[in-house]
Every structure is written in C-alpha cells, then in structure tokens.
Amino acid sequence: MNKPAIAVHAMFPLAYHQTHPSQAAAHIHNADTLLAQGRTIARAGCGLSGWRAHDTISTRGCFLRNAFTYVFPPPLAPTTADVPSSAVKEWNTRPSESEIFSIAGLRPFESTLVSLPPGNPAVLVHDQKLDDPPQSPKKRVKVNVDVGPLDELIPLPHYISAPLDVRIPLPRSPLDIHPTFAPIPPQTTSSVEDLLSSIYARVAWLIPVRGVQPWNDVSRASVALGHLSVLGPGHLPASDIVWTHDALRQFWTFLCSCSETQGSVTGPLSLSFHTAPRSSSMRSQQGTTLPGASPCHLANNESEMTSSDPEPLMPIVRVLTDIDYVKVYCDAPWAMSVRRMLAQWTYEEDGCAEGARTVGGIQFLEFAKLVLVNETGEGVLVS
Numbered sequence: 008m009n010k011p012a013i014a015v016h017a018m019f020p021l022a023y024h025q026t027h028p029s030q031a032a033a034h035i036h037n038a039d040t041l042l043a044q045g046r047t048i049a050r051a052g053c054g055l056s057g058w059r060a061h062d063t064i065s066t067r068g069c070f071l072r073n074a075f076t077y078v079f080p081p082p083l084a085p086t087t088a089d090v091p092s093s094a095v096k097e098w099n100t101r102p103s104e105s106e107i108f109s110i111a112g113l114r115p116f117e118s119t120l121v122s123l124p125p126g127n128p129a130v131l132v133h134d135q136k137l138d139d140p141p142q143s144p145k146k147r148v149k150v151n152v153d154v155g156p157l158d159e160l161i162p163l164p165h166y167i168s169a170p171l172d173v174r175i176p177l178p179r180s181p182l183d184i185h186p187t188f189a190p191i192p193p194q195t196t197s198s199v200e201d202l203l204s205s206i207y208a209r210v211a212w213l214i215p216v217r218g219v220q221p222w223n224d225v226s227r228a229s230v231a232l233g234h235l236s237v238l239g240p241g242h243l244p245a246s247d248i249v250w251t252h253d254a255l256r257q258f259w260t261f262l263c264s265c266s267e268t269q270g271s272v273t274g275p276l277s278l279s280f281h282t283a284p285r286s287s288s289m290r291s292q293q294g295t296t297l298p299g300a301s302p303c304h305l306a307n308n309e310s311e312m313t314s315s316d317p318e319p320l321m322p323i324v325r326v327l328t329d330i331d332y333v334k335v336y337c338d339a340p341w342a343m344s345v346r347r348m349l350a351q352w353t354y355e356e357d358g359c360a361e362g363a364r365t366v367g368g369i370q371f372l373e374f375a376k377l378v379l380v381n382e383t384g385e386g387v388l389v390s
Contacts, residue, residue, distance in 0.1 A: 186390055213379075220332070220378055353368040
C-alpha cells in the first residue's frame with residue numbers, strides 16, 4: 008500500500024514461543040507493556056474519522072469482525088471553474104450589452120465547401136414476392152357428406168320428455184348470464200327479455216344436423232362420413248357445423264344425461280330428434296360434397312301443438328321438413344343457461360383412420376348461431 012495503514016487486533020491472545028526459561032519474566036513484562044501501548048493507540052485512533060470495519064471473507068473467521076483498517080479521506084478534486092461562484096449574477100439581473108446579440112447584425116453563414124456532395128446511387132427496393140411463382144389457390148377439402156336417412160343413427164325413442172316426478176327437487180334459480188343475441192323480427196330486444204323472464208313460457212333451441220334453417224345469419228350443418236381428422240382446416244366457415252356419426256351419437260347421449268340430472272342448472276329439459284327417410288333418388292347422391300338439405304319430417308310434440316293459428320307457420324314448417332335437427336326444450340328463464348351448456352359440450356374422437364392426424368376435443372356449438380323458438384314455433388332470437 009502507498010498509504011499508511013495500521014491494523015489493530017483487539018482481544019486476540021498473543022502466543023510466545025519461549026526458547027529459554029530465563030527469558031519468561033522479560034517476555035511477561037514486554038507483553039504488559041505492548042498491551043498497554045496497543046490500548047493507547049486504539050483509543051487515540053477510534054476518536055478520529057476514517058475508521059471502518061474490515062470485512063474480508065478470508066479473515067472473518069479468524070478475527071470475528073475485530074480487525075479494523077484506517078485509511079485517509081480521499082483528496083478533493085481540483086476545481087476547473089474559471090468563474091468563481093461569487094461572480095455569478097443574482098437572479099433577475101438584466102444581461103449586459105456584450106451579452107446581447109441582434110439577428111439583423113449577424114452576417115450570413117458562408118460555407119467554405121465548393122465541391123458538390125457525393126451522389127449516392129439510388130437504392131432499388133426489390134420485392135421478393137414478384138419473383139416467387141404464383142401460388143395456386145388453396146384446394147378445398149373434399150368432404151364426403153352423408154345424404155342418407157339418419158333414422159337408425161340415434162337409438163329410439165327420438166323424443167324424451169322432461170321428468171315430472173314430484174320427488175325430484177326443483178332446480179335452483181337460473182344463473183345471471185347475458186350472452187349476445189340478435190332478435191328475429193318482428194321480435195325486439197325488449198320483447199325477448201320479457202319472454203325470457205316469464206316463468207310460465209316454454210322455449211326450444213334448434214340445433215341443425217343437416218341443412219339450412221329458414222332464418223337469416225344462422226349456422227348450416229352437414230353430416231360427414233368418416234372421421235373429422237381427414238378434414239383440413241378452413242373447409243367451412245367457423246359458424247357452420249360438420250357432424251360425424253360418432254359425434255352426433257355422443258351429443259345425443261350428452262343431452263339425455265342432462266335431462267336426467269336432478270336439480271340441474273338448466274331446468275327440466277325435453278329432447279326430440281327430427282328426421283325422415285330419404286327418397287330413392289336422393290340415396291343415389293350419397294358421396295357428394297354438397298352440404299345440402301336433407302328432407303326430414305317434423306314431429307313436434309311440444310311446441311306447435313299449442314298454436315291456435317298454424318297458418319303463419321306453414322312456410323317455416325315446409326322448410327323445416329327438409330332439415331334434420333335436434334330440438335332442446337327448456338323453460339324460458341333457463342334458455343341462456345342451456346345455450347352456454349351447448350357451447351361448452353366437447354366431443355372427443357374415439358379413434359382415427361390410419362395415417363390421419365390426431366384431433367383433440369372439439370366444441371361443435373361454441374361459435375354456432377342457433378335459433379331459439381317460442382311455444383308456437385316462431386323464431387325469437389339467434390345466439
């Protein structure tokens with residue numbers, strides 16, 4: 008070290024290696040003298056500034072934080088200011104004449120550079136997309152659609168009524184669910200809310216299985232042969248539904264389990280599956296790729312029976328005759344709870360064809376646009 012330093016080891020026993028017995032008294036006298044001098048130096052040094060604890064890892068176990076090192080304070084940096092602080096003007100002092108410059112009195116700037124700036128070559132922006140070969144349009148995946156009858160796809164009965172056992176506890180109040188919906192004219196938002204708040208009203212959700220329902224902005228549906236793993240992404244809009252035989256059977260089993268659940272949050276449910284046999288001419292079209300309509304007969308056991316004037320419903324009935332669909336009846340206050348239940352149902356594919364990609368859980372009705380009808384079969388809303 009260039010700077011002077013002193014290390015004082017306080018309360019550390021001194022060891023003496025006596026080489027001859029005659030030197031013991033002299034060593035003891037010297038030890039007392041040295042200890043007294045050390046205490047005097049320590050008392051004199053502790054009163055000064057600049058002492059700090061010696062925190063060295065290698066000596067922490069030896070001295071137990073009793074070692075100290077004295078260093079002098081660092082020197083002050085020399086000042087480089089040309090103007091002393093006493094020469095600084097007071098606040099709000101007006102500047103002197105030598106500190107004021109007029110723009111009009113300044114001479115224009117004259118450059119001493121007489122050569123032109125070097126010219127930079129123009130940079131050509133090359134579009135790599137122009138050199139790429141034109142991409143062919145994406146091929147739509149050919150979906151082998153089932154257009155045959157679906158009578159035997161789901162086991163009988165195709166109508167399951169709600170349980171009427173008085174021993175079954177009443178369902179609790181419906182959850183406060185406010186999904187988005189679009190009223191079907193002439194219905195309005197106010198009239199729809201009045202209907203959904205009526206505890207005596209019975210409504211039904213129409214889940215298309217095959218065909219297009221007679222309302223605007225609703226989901227189309229078709230039944231594909233085989234597994235969903237053979238279908239490529241983007242083969243249909245997100246709101247459209249493509250069923251398989253196994254998915255439709257799982258969905259019907261799920262609905263039956265919900266209707267049998269006591270005290271369900273969806274209230275008492277009734278189910279019906281509407282289908283009709285195909286004509287011989289339509290059977291010959293099996294294997295086409297068109298998600299077209301499929302005639303089925305309307306077997307409404309709960310809604311249209313209460314209609315006092317069926318004439319306005321005849322056009323809808325005629326169109327529904329050509330559509331395969333599942334109907335889920337529920338009490339009006341629980342309609343939106345049923346819609347959320349339908350959206351959350353997930354289909355798990357049991358097995359895939361050889362070489363097909365693996366398909367995880369699929370929520371068929373999450374983005375579907377379903378129609379809610381009232382007791383007379385009139386469309387109320389789309390959700």
